[in-house]
Amino acid sequence: MSASAELLATLVGFDTTSRESNLQLIGFVRDYLARFDVPCELVYNDERSKANLFATVGPSDRPGIVLSGHTDVVPADGQPWTVPPFELTRRDGKLYGRGTADMKGYIACVLALVPALVEAPLSKPVHIALSYDEEVGCLGVRSLLKVLERRPVKPLLCIIGEPTGLKPVLGHKGKLAMRCDVHGHACHSAYAPQGVNAIECAAELIGELGRIGQGLKAPEHHDRRFDPPFSTVQAGVISGGKALNIVPADCRFDFEVRALPSQDPGEVAERLKAYAEQQMLPRMRAVSAQSDIRFSELSAYPGLATDAKSQAAQLIAAFCGREDFGTVAFGTEGGLFDAVGIPTVVCGPGSMDQGHKPDEFVSLAQLDACDAMLQRMLASLRG
Incomplete structure (x- = not known):
């Protein structure tokens, strides 16, 4: 399997249902980033049972790009799964498991990009932002955004990797x-x-x-x-x-x-x-x-309504190789990023048609396409 698929297998193995702690997954990501000398900051909840993670690769004194995803998943209880929900199953070009589509597949692709990010002479930074409790009201990311809001340099763009079939989405309710x-x-x-x-x-x-x-x-x-x-x-x-x-x-x-x-x-x-x-x-x-x-x-x-003529929209169009911008019915953390002055789009592998359902899956082709999108992003950021 690709590096993204292998990382996805690890991520799916952590039961990060919103009622549970996400600290094991966050600890894995922190240790993974440390292997490449990428420091990260953890922002905990009051009980210190959950945490957001924020890491930066490249120069931190100029605007860059945030790759954002939530670590929690919806429950698998009572659903008629035919495969173990917290164990990755590969079958017929698809990867099954809770969170594969929504949205650990995207997080896996982001982590797989880290070695190339570290090796590249980046002209702009790439930030990795992972949050908790998105599925129960976009709760965790708010404390992370309070930290980012106080920083003097705002990112050019935040890409939230909710499953859109890699179609760039500029709006949601x-x-x-x-x-x-x-x-x-x-x-x-x-x-x-x-x-x-x-x-x-x-x-x-x-x-x-x-x-x-x-x-x-x-x-x-x-x-x-x-x-x-x-x-x-x-x-x-x-x-x-x-x-x-x-x-x-x-x-x-x-x-x-x-x-x-x-x-x-x-x-x-x-x-x-x-x-x-x-x-x-x-x-x-x-x-x-x-x-x-x-x-x-x-x-x-809040809802999200990014201008199709904005720099953020043009950047994601270049990374995706398409300008057929869309909207989605489901909500994301995008409106919260936008509200603190970080222009935001939604674009990630997989489909919400599979999210929250038994035998949730993401196709290997979608993971490969997401890897390619992130590589195009990397190429645009090389110094």
Whole structure:
């Protein structure tokens, strides 16, 4: 196998499901880089159970290129895998294992490039950035970006290697995930009017959320670069009630907004809060003064909309050998890099059609193509 495939076998062997630590993988990468005298910086979480990694090859006093990837993967529990999820399996030109597509395949290609980076007289630096907890809300990279934001020299470009089939992607939607806790008043169901049914109140809020979502579908809000071409909302989790003959006092539901880069997902939450405060709480508190509706943020990340005429877009087009820029429906850490002044694109091997699924895979051809893209990048950076 190629150096990228061999490194991928090692990376897949680390169970870095978001609920687990990523320190074994980070330790492997740190030791691997040390073999080539490449120092790295670790930025830990508060519990020091997880870490981001940042390393630089080449001159650090000028703008360069960040190669960024997340180390965590989604769970394999309960999925009908036919191969061991945390062991690389090669079959019919494909490499199977959790994270092969999303996105350890890209990380493996980046690490395989390190020997050539070290040997080359680079005119600009190449930075390697690895983060944790992307799959649960792009959490880990934020502490890394706080460190990078304080540095005097900003990179020219960040390439986030999420699986795009190596098509350069300049845009994706932003996301806001919220929780709504409804507190009503319990009573015997035979006297239902004396209670405040939290489930029914939650249902009314979800109905209003749906009406807000319908408004976002209006043609004047569309951006045809995206599929679907409008911002979306949905309630995905709900729980409440103790027994059928008790009016429920509590109900909780979680909802998300996936917004076009030009729209603020917080506006949807604010509209729902206003409906709750103006339309619902007065009615609920007329029956029980202790009734309440509380909203809390679970996670959020901004959208990405890199200008197709920007230097970042032209660089990735040159590295990929194609200018058919696209967008993706899923979110990435790209909007967070962009927000601190680091122009960002998304481009990596594999397809999200395989990501998060049983028997996840990346093809050997895609790994080879990613190696070739990175070699073209290297050629452009030679002094």
